[in-house]
Amino acid sequence: xxxxxxxxxxxxxxxxxxxxxxxxxxxxxxxxxxxxxxxxxxxxxxxxxxxxxxxxxxxxxxxxxxxxxxxxxxxxxxxxxxxxxxxxxxxxxxxxxxxxxxxxxxxxxxxxxxxxxxxxxxxxxxxxxxxxxxxxxxxxx
Amino acid sequence: xxxxxxxxxxxxxxxxxxxxxxxxxxxxxxxxxxxxxxxxxxxxxxxxxxxxxxxxxxxxxxxxxxxxxxxxxxxxxxxxxxxxxxxxxxxxxxxxxxxxxxxxxxxxxxxxxxxxxxxxxxxxxxxxxxxxxxxxxxxxxxxxxxxxxxxxxx
Numbered sequence: 001x002x003x004x005x006x007x008x009x010x011x012x013x014x015x016x017x018x019x020x021x022x023x024x025x026x027x028x029x030x031x032x033x034x035x036x037x038x039x040x041x042x043x044x045x046x047x048x049x050x051x052x053x054x055x056x057x058x059x060x061x062x063x064x065x066x067x068x069x070x071x072x073x074x075x076x077x078x079x080x081x082x083x084x085x086x087x088x089x090x091x092x093x094x095x096x097x098x099x100x101x102x103x104x105x106x107x108x109x110x111x112x113x114x115x116x117x118x119x120x121x122x123x124x125x126x127x128x129x130x131x132x133x134x135x136x137x138x139x140x141x
Numbered sequence: 142x143x144x145x146x147x148x149x150x151x152x153x154x155x156x157x158x159x160x161x162x163x164x165x166x167x168x169x170x171x172x173x174x175x176x177x178x179x180x181x182x183x184x185x186x187x188x189x190x191x192x193x194x195x196x197x198x199x200x201x202x203x204x205x206x207x208x209x210x211x212x213x214x215x216x217x218x219x220x221x222x223x224x225x226x227x228x229x230x231x232x233x234x235x236x237x238x239x240x241x242x243x244x245x246x247x248x249x250x251x252x253x254x255x256x257x258x259x260x261x262x263x264x265x266x267x268x269x270x271x272x273x274x275x276x277x278x279x280x281x282x283x284x285x286x287x288x289x290x291x292x293x294x295x
Contacts, residue, residue, distance in 0.1 A: 054186055
């Protein structure tokens with residue numbers, strides 16, 4: 001039988017193995033959790049392409065992201081939402097977050113304006129004027 | 142019989158740093174994997190906008206192209222015939238997106254602070270709406286907004 005070397009040599013050094021195990025478990029947990037969070041708020045959509053788009057550097061303004069899929073369905077916080085329920089929902093968020101609330105529309109390029117217009121109608125009804133569109137700078141490869 | 146590793150053969154026995162090597166290998170593999178996969182993510186940008194609530198009266202008064210420097214709004218209507226978009230600037234037909242750009246450049250030369258209002262038909266795909274918006278921004282109009290019809294009562 002092969003005897004572990006450390007015991008044979010009688011070393012009392014600090015055993016790193018459990019700590020490494022725990023650290024790896026934590027790394028994997030946070031990677032998976034962040035991936036799930038990202039997919040919840042950023043659906044995989046073919047966004048329109050625009051050359052005048054700007055880098056998103058404002059991380060302080062409170063923001064609500066609404067996704068519009070190819071079939072025109074609206075998705076808010078990872079859940080599908082009916083257009084007529086948007087205005088009360090946005091009003092609620094605005095009263096909680098403040099008047100400078102931004103609504104980010106992530107609309108598929110195949111969605112029609114009729115799918116997107118209810119979002120803007122809901123924004124006007126909720127008193128939100130800060131609306132932005134998510135775009136790609138160039139055609140994704 | 143299991144042959145001793147090259148590290149042991151070299152006389153490095155009983156050293157704790159030997160156990161670190163596989164961990165460093167795995168960490169580097171993970172690092173390379175995540176750096177590599179992150180390069181496939183397409184970076185999104187934003188087009189800031191503002192809303193403009195339109196009424197029927199406003200739309201009806203803009204039938205003729207306004208005279209030079211005698212307008213505050215440039216209304217771009219976008220139609221959709223099922224296959225391709227059609228454009229009208231202040232009710233004057235414009236054949237293509239490239240023409241939209243040159244028309245907007247002419248208007249911008251006359252009045253830089255005019256407000257551009259996009260008024261797409263409901264059936265227009267978002268791609269063409271954003272294309273028009275993009276052209277107006279590239280011409281450097283500061284105020285570009287979307288006309289939003291008031292919601293119809295159910």
